[in-house]
Amino acid sequence: MPEGEILYDIEHAEVVERNLRILEALLFASAEPLAPAEIGAYLGEGADVEALLALLAERYAGRGVNLVRRGDKYAFRTAEDLGFLLRREETESRTLSRAALETLAIIAYHQPATRAEVEEVRGVATGKGTLDLLMEAGWVRMRGRRRTPGRPVTYGTTEAFLDHFGLESLADLPGLEELKGAGLLSSRLPATMQIPLPFDGPLRDDEDPLDPDDLGEAPEHEDEP
Amino acid sequence: MPEGEILYDIEHAEVVERNLRILEALLFASAEPLAPAEIGAYLGEGADVEALLALLAERYAGRGVNLVRRGDKYAFRTAEDLGFLLRREETESRTLSRAALETLAIIAYHQPATRAEVEEVRGVATGKGTLDLLMEAGWVRMRGRRRTPGRPVTYGTTEAFLDHFGLESLADLPGLEELKGAGLLSSRLPATMQIPLPFDGPLRDDEDPLDPDDLGEAPEHEDEP
Amino acid sequence: MSDTSSGWFEAPERAAEGEVMYVDVGGYEGPLDLLLELARRQKVDLSGISVLALAEQYLAFIETVREKRIEIAADYLVMAAWLAYLKSRLMVPQAPGDEEPSGEMMAALLQFRLKRLEAMRGAASALMHRPRLGLAVYQRGAPEPITIRKRSLWEASLYDLLKAYATQRERSVPADYQLRERTVWSLQEAREILQRLIGDSLDWVPMQTYLARYLPTPEQRVTAMASTFASSLELVRQGHVELRQTLAFGPLFVRRRAGDGGGPEDAN
Numbered sequence: 072m073p074e075g076e077i078l079y080d081i082e083h084a085e086v087v088e089r090n091l092r093i094l095e096a097l098l099f100a101s102a103e104p105l106a107p108a109e110i111g112a113y114l115g116e117g118a119d120v121e122a123l124l125a126l127l128a129e130r131y132a133g134r135g136v137n138l139v140r141r142g143d144k145y146a147f148r149t150a151e152d153l154g155f156l157l158r159r160e161e162t163e164s165r166t167l168s169r170a171a172l173e174t175l176a177i178i179a180y181h182q183p184a185t186r187a188e189v190e191e192v193r194g195v196a197t198g199k200g201t202l203d204l205l206m207e208a209g210w211v212r213m214r215g216r217r218r219t220p221g222r223p224v225t226y227g228t229t230e231a232f233l234d235h236f237g238l239e240s241l242a243d244l245p246g247l248e249e250l251k252g253a254g255l256l257s258s259r260l261p262a263t264m265q266i267p268l269p270f271d272g273p274l275r276d277d278e279d280p281l282d283p284d285d286l287g288e289a290p291e292h293e294d295e296p
Numbered sequence: 297m298p299e300g301e302i303l304y305d306i307e308h309a310e311v312v313e314r315n316l317r318i319l320e321a322l323l324f325a326s327a328e329p330l331a332p333a334e335i336g337a338y339l340g341e342g343a344d345v346e347a348l349l350a351l352l353a354e355r356y357a358g359r360g361v362n363l364v365r366r367g368d369k370y371a372f373r374t375a376e377d378l379g380f381l382l383r384r385e386e387t388e389s390r391t392l393s394r395a396a397l398e399t400l401a402i403i404a405y406h407q408p409a410t411r412a413e414v415e416e417v418r419g420v421a422t423g424k425g426t427l428d429l430l431m432e433a434g435w436v437r438m439r440g441r442r443r444t445p446g447r448p449v450t451y452g453t454t455e456a457f458l459d460h461f462g463l464e465s466l467a468d469l470p471g472l473e474e475l476k477g478a479g480l481l482s483s484r485l486p487a488t489m490q491i492p493l494p495f496d497g498p499l500r501d502d503e504d505p506l507d508p509d510d511l512g513e514a515p516e517h518e519d520e521p
Numbered sequence: 522m523s524d525t526s527s528g529w530f531e532a533p534e535r536a537a538e539g540e541v542m543y544v545d546v547g548g549y550e551g552p553l554d555l556l557l558e559l560a561r562r563q564k565v566d567l568s569g570i571s572v573l574a575l576a577e578q579y580l581a582f583i584e585t586v587r588e589k590r591i592e593i594a595a596d597y598l599v600m601a602a603w604l605a606y607l608k609s610r611l612m613v614p615q616a617p618g619d620e621e622p623s624g625e626m627m628a629a630l631l632q633f634r635l636k637r638l639e640a641m642r643g644a645a646s647a648l649m650h651r652p653r654l655g656l657a658v659y660q661r662g663a664p665e666p667i668t669i670r671k672r673s674l675w676e677a678s679l680y681d682l683l684k685a686y687a688t689q690r691e692r693s694v695p696a697d698y699q700l701r702e703r704t705v706w707s708l709q710e711a712r713e714i715l716q717r718l719i720g721d722s723l724d725w726v727p728m729q730t731y732l733a734r735y736l737p738t739p740e741q742r743v744t745a746m747a748s749t750f751a752s753s754l755e756l757v758r759q760g761h762v763e764l765r766q767t768l769a770f771g772p773l774f775v776r777r778r779a780g781d782g783g784g785p786e787d788a789n
Contacts, residue, residue, distance in 0.1 A: 091360070092359060092360035092375065092378065093360060093378060093381060094360065095359060095360030095361055096360035096361055096374045096375060096378045096381055096382075097360075097381060099324075099360065099361045099372065099374065099661060099665075100374055100381075100382055100661070100664060100665040101661070101664055102660045102661050102664035103660075113381055133317075134317060134320055135316065135317035135318060135319065135320030135321035135322075135324070136320050136321055136324045146660065147324065147660075147661065148654070148658045148659065148660060149321040149324060149325050149658050149659045150317065150321060150658075151652040151657065151658055153317065153318060153321045154652045154656075154657025154658060155657070156318060156321075156338060157321060157322065157325060157338075157657070157659060158656065158657060167649075169550060170550060172645040172646075172648075172649065173550075173641055173642060173645050175645065175648070176641045176642075176644040176645035176648060177641050179644070179648070180641065180644055187717075190717045191717055192634075192637060192638060192641055193550070193551065193553065193638065193641075194551045194552060194553030194554070194596075194634070194638065194717060195550055195551030195552075195553070195554070195596060195717070196596075196717065199479045203479075206680075234654055235653055235654045235655075236648055236651045236653060236654075237651050237652045237653065237654065237658055238651070244644070244648075245644065245647035245648065245651065246640075246643065246644055246647055250640055250644065253636070253640070254633075255636060255637045255640045255641075283463075283464070283468050284468060284469070284470035284474050284478075285478065321659070324659070324661060324662065325659035325660070325661070325662045326662045326663065327662040327663050328662075328663070371663065372663075373665070374665055382665050389675075389676045390675060390676065391675075391676050391677065392675050392676065392677040392681070394685070397677055397681055397682060397685040398685045398686075398688075398689055400677070400682065400685075401682050401683070401685040401686035401689070402686065402689065404682065404686070405686055417689060417690070417693060418689060419689075419692070419693060429675075433675040435675075460677075461677075461678075461679045461682060462679060463679070469683075470683060475683065475686075475687050478683075480683055480684055480687035481687045481690065481691060482691060485691065489690070491690070
């Protein structure tokens, strides 16, 4: 190997280490998950944030604290297998009602879902308070409006939902494959119909953006790529 | 080395690694620095907490996050040379109090509104501090003085207000029907109930300009389109 | 679902006297929940249940409740009407040219809905047993103040703002009005309830006949019939549903128009 290349490699390795330290510091300092774009501003020109994150995650794999992905963001979290040790006395201040729990699950697995669709699965009307409560908890957000008569609001889950339940993405929802296989994610009898999968990406073809006066989550979540 | 000792060493190394993981998770999750005695309760029988702490400190030396000693206690802290990362924009985000939020909402909808008018809707006296705070935040400004006895100051919202709440203009504030539709207002309200059209244009007929020694926002905002 | 077909025609098992009878309606989250509970008593695996027996048990339960003159929510009565219809479809073989949905199809639909509800409950429970943040997994306990993005000092969302406003306006309204006592629910409402219960994959259904049996008083039947007829005409005009009556004064069949609820172009 020519001397120039070796020098380049050494320099490159130093840059990587320096960037990893910065990444570590930033992610450690924040309680909330951070997006690569938020981190990138602190790194040197041309740094490959995703590659650095992958490297950092690898270094922390198997440790007491792991680097985890939550949707499009990253955060340090204590290792799952240590949960039994760290578990503090049950301070679950917010016990969700059965109705709220079911509604959350239906939205998570069927998203984007309208209120009528949630009600159809549960077979009862959903109290106004239930959706409010889930939105206040920060787990559910209004996504848009379905392009059908009445333009009903579509609901989906948030990044905080993924973070709270320890999911990298919706594909990690427990039992998703089995439910899909059994045709239970469909809104109808599983005939020849395609089985939809939960989806929290940008608006779909049959969704309009929320109206300007719709309330809900800060809209910046929605419009960002 | 006899075989027994090697086995012992391997087992010992595993116990140490396990304890280091627990230590890492505990220190990471704790809101306060931890004393060795507090940590000991979480580790296996007979673990040498001080030695483990020393080992952990060594591993984190030179990293983006270091294990530091604070008196007799230990905590993870961002490496000192990376402090610049955290010293950017030390703004602290605080949530608006309910009183302030309510006052702001009434001013937004009923502007131009005097303090007495705000109090009439709220049904309680509004502390002077609340209005000051809203003006400090840059969301509320004094517009002028109402031409009624006592010449009370009229308040309105600012462009920063529109900016913060993502409104293009006051006309974007949802009206009665939209509030009902969003489930924020009950549909059983009396038919006589109305929501005013907010107005933030130039001074109205019943408003005088502010007196020269009134405080408040820079008046140049007022006449701009 | 073919494995269930044998179960549909089995003689309904006699519901153990006193078991079904003392179920408390208040404890259920709607008719589907009650049905699920009844089904679970039959068998653990929903694929193996007898839908006919299930319908019998449900109807018996509703009868008891009505005999005791206990108020029961409309949803439960609509489900009873639908199950009575389902029962009749299951017991009488389908005649050729009969355009009504077959009993088997309706039974499969009910089974599907019960399975889906049960699956969602399982999913909810699985979610709650995940290593949840703050319960088994922790974030940094002492985050160091850092601001990645420039943030304003004060935080409030538009939602908070509007909620604050609406709450105050509502608070200022004299609170002496009362909830309207509903003595009548129209068949249009009934159909909405039904759609919630059964979904909209239904075909021609002579619901009126069955529903009438479960409407408490004759006066209610009359108003209900009248208001439904009017509202269904409106829905026909808007192109949402189709009506069919095979003979004068015969039962009125209603069905959702094909394609309605699909894309926007279908809706028009």
